[in-house]
Amino acid sequence: MARRNGISRRAGPSARLPIGVLARNGVAAGVIKLTSAGLSFLMLAAAAMVTDERQFGLYSTAYAGASLVSFFSLIGQHAVVLRFWPQYAGSDDQPAANALMARAMLVALAGLALSSLLVGVIAFLPLAPDVPEWRPLCLASAVLAFALGWSEFTSCALRAKNALFSGLLPRDIFWRVTGIAAFAAAGLLATGMSAVAATYLTALLLIACVLPQTIVLLRDTFGAARGPLSAAQKAEFTSVTFGLWGVTALPPALSQASTLLVAVILGPEAAGAIFVADRIMRLAILALTGINQAIAPQISSSFYRGDRQHVQRITGLTAIGGFAAALLMLAIFIVFGKPILAIFQPAYATDTIHAVLVILGIGALIGTACGPTELLLQLTGLQRALFRTLIVVNSAGLALTALLTYGIGPIGAALGIAGTLMAWCLTGVTIARRRLGIDPSILGFFTGPDATTVRTILKGRA
Numbered sequence: 494m495a496r497r498n499g500i501s502r503r504a505g506p507s508a509r510l511p512i513g514v515l516a517r518n519g520v521a522a523g524v525i526k527l528t529s530a531g532l533s534f535l536m537l538a539a540a541a542m543v544t545d546e547r548q549f550g551l552y553s554t555a556y557a558g559a560s561l562v563s564f565f566s567l568i569g570q571h572a573v574v575l576r577f578w579p580q581y582a583g584s585d586d587q588p589a590a591n592a593l594m595a596r597a598m599l600v601a602l603a604g605l606a607l608s609s610l611l612v613g614v615i616a617f618l619p620l621a622p623d624v625p626e627w628r629p630l631c632l633a634s635a636v637l638a639f640a641l642g643w644s645e646f647t648s649c650a651l652r653a654k655n656a657l658f659s660g661l662l663p664r665d666i667f668w669r670v671t672g673i674a675a676f677a678a679a680g681l682l683a684t685g686m687s688a689v690a691a692t693y694l695t696a697l698l699l700i701a702c703v704l705p706q707t708i709v710l711l712r713d714t715f716g717a718a719r720g721p722l723s724a725a726q727k728a729e730f731t732s733v734t735f736g737l738w739g740v741t742a743l744p745p746a747l748s749q750a751s752t753l754l755v756a757v758i759l760g761p762e763a764a765g766a767i768f769v770a771d772r773i774m775r776l777a778i779l780a781l782t783g784i785n786q787a788i789a790p791q792i793s794s795s796f797y798r799g800d801r802q803h804v805q806r807i808t809g810l811t812a813i814g815g816f817a818a819a820l821l822m823l824a825i826f827i828v829f830g831k832p833i834l835a836i837f838q839p840a841y842a843t844d845t846i847h848a849v850l851v852i853l854g855i856g857a858l859i860g861t862a863c864g865p866t867e868l869l870l871q872l873t874g875l876q877r878a879l880f881r882t883l884i885v886v887n888s889a890g891l892a893l894t895a896l897l898t899y900g901i902g903p904i905g906a907a908l909g910i911a912g913t914l915m916a917w918c919l920t921g922v923t924i925a926r927r928r929l930g931i932d933p934s935i936l937g938f939f940t941g942p943d944a945t946t947v948r949t950i951l952k953g954r955a
Contacts, residue, residue: 525661526783530776532669539676540695543686551626551688555634556695559612562634563642566608569738570601571649576733576872578653579794588720594650595714596722596730605642609635626689633692640699644668647706653790659706661786668702736876740867743883751894755906758898766834766841767849767906773833774853777822781815781861785868792865793872804869805931809938812864816935819861823854849907856911859918864933866921878924886917 541549574597581590616631624630644664651660675694679686686694722730755767788807795803826833830850835842870879894909901908926932932940 521657521783521787524783525658525665526779526786527776529665529669530779532666532673536669536672536676539673539680540691543676543680543683544688544691545685548686548688548691551624551630552691555630555637555688555692559634559637559641559692559696562608562612562638563605563645564742565738566604566638566642567601567646567738567741568604569734569736569741570597570604571646572737572741572871572876573597573730573734574646574650574653575789576737576793577730578650579790580797582654583794583798586720588718589722589726591714591717592719592722593726593730594710595719598646598650598710598714600734601642601646605639608642609639612638626687629689630692633689633696637692637696637699640696640703643707644699644703647703647710650710651706652786655790657787659709663702663706664699668699671698671702733874733876736880737871739880740871740876740883743880743887744867751891751906751910754891754895755898755903758895759902759906763903766846767903769834769841770846770850770853770907771910773826773850774857777819777826777854777857778815778861780818781811781865784811784814785865788865789868789872792869796873801929801931805937808864808869808931808933809935812862812933812935813938815861815864816858819854819858823851823858826850826854845903849903852904852907852911856914859915862935863918863922864935864937866918866925866933869925869929869931869933870921873929875924875928878928879921882917882920882924886920887913889913890916 537553540552544552574594577593577597578590581587581593612635613632616628616635621627648660648664672695675698676686676691679694755763759767788811791807792804795801795807830847831842834846834850867879870876890909890913893912894906897905897909899905922932922934926937931937
C-alpha cells in the first residue's frame with residue numbers, strides 16, 4: 494500500500510486514523526517543533542553575528558513587527574482550512590472541499606497583499622525621523638510579513654489534508670537551516686550586514702522554501718474539480734472566518750502587549766529578562782503544540798461525523814502527552830533554570846528571574862493539563878465563545894498583570910501572565926464540557942472512553 498508522510502493513501506485525507514498513527518505523528522511533530530525552536534535560536538544568533546548591536550536591534554524589531562502583522566493579515570484563513578477541509582472531504586464532498594480551499598486561498602492572499610501594502614505606505618510616513626533606515630526597513634518588513642503569513646497558510650492547508658511532514662518541514666526546518674547557512678556565509682564573505690539586508694534575506698529564503706508547497710497547493714486546488722458552495726456554506730464560511738480571525742490573531746498580539754506593558758512599568762532591562770524567561774517557558778508547551786499539528790484534521794473530521802468518542806479519546810491522550818512533557822520541563826527549570834538563563838545573559842541568572850521562570854512554568858503546566866482546548870473550540874464551531882473568553886480573561890489579566898507588576902515587580906508580572914494563561918485555559922475546558930460534552934483535559938482522559946481501561950491497568954498493578 495502506497496504511503497505518503499507515514500499515512501496510507503488508501504485511508505484518504507480525512508479518514509479516521511488509528512490512535513497509534515496519531516501518536517507517531519504527534520511525536521514526530523513534537524520533535525519537529527523542538528528542533529525548530531533550537532534552529533530559530535541559532536538563526537537569530539547567526540544574524541546577530543553578522544550585524545552590529547544597532548543593526549541587530551533594528552532587525553529584531555522588524556522581525557517582531559512583521560510577525561505581528563502576519564498574525565492579522567491571514568484573516569483567519571489558515572484556521573478556516575483546518576476547520577472546513579476535513580469536514581467536507583470527510584463527507585466525500587471533494588468538489589466542495591476544493592472550492593473551500595480556493596476561496597480561503599484567495600481571501601488569504603488578499604489579506605496578505607493589503608497588509609503588506611499598508612506597511613509599505615507606513616514606510617513613507619515621517620514616524621521615525623531619527624532612524625535613517627526607516628523607509629527601507631519598513632519595505633523589507635512588508636515582504637517578510639507576506640512571507641510569514643503565506644508560509645503559515647500553506648503549512649495549515651497541507652496539514653488539513655494530513656500531509657503533516659510536507660506541511661511542517663519547509664518553514665520549521667528547511668528555512669531556518671538555510672537561514673543559518675546564509676548568515677554564516679555572509680559573515681565569511683563580508684565584514685557586516687545591515688538590518689535591511691538581513692530582513693530581505695530572511696524573507697526571500699522563506700519564500701524560496703515554501704515555493705514547492707505553493708506549487709503543489711495551487712496545482713491540487715485549481716487543477717481539481719470544484720463545485721459551487723451553497724448559500725448556507727458561504728454564510729457559514731463568512732461567519733466562522735470572523736470568529737477564527739479573532740481567536741488566531743488575538744493570543745500572539747496579547748502576548749506582545751504583555752511584554753510592552755512590563756517594559757513600560759519596569760524598564761527595558763527587566764522586560765528583557767522576563768521576555769527571555771517567557772520564551773524559555775514555551776519549551777514546556779512544545780509537545781502540546783506539536784501534537785496539535787497532527788490531531789487538528791482528526792478533531793474536525795471526527796466531530797462532524799458525529800464521532801465524539803474519538804474526539805474525546807485523542808484530546809485526552811494529547812493532554813496526557815503535553816502534561817508529561819511540561820512536567821519534565823518544569824523540573825528542568827527548577828534545577829537548571831539559572832544556567833539556562835545565563836546562556837542568554839549572565840545578568841538574568843538571579844533568584845528573582847529564576848523564580849519568574851518557575852512561575853511561568855507552573856502556568857504552562859496547568860495550561861497543558863487542560864489539553865488542546867483552544868484547538869477544540871476553534872474546530873467545533875465555538876470560535877465565538879473562545880473569542881469572547883479570550884477578550885474578557887486577557888483584558889482582566891492585563892489589568893491584573895499591571896497591578897502586580899507595579900506592586901511586586903518581576904515576580905508580580907510572572908504571576909499575572911501565568912494566572913491569565915491558567916484562567917482562560919480552565920475557562921475553555923468548562924465551555925467545552927458544557928457545550929460539547931467533551932473534556933479535553935487530563936481529567937477527560939480518566940473519565941472518557943478510555944477510563945475503564947485505565948482503571949483496569951491501575952488495579953492490575955496494585
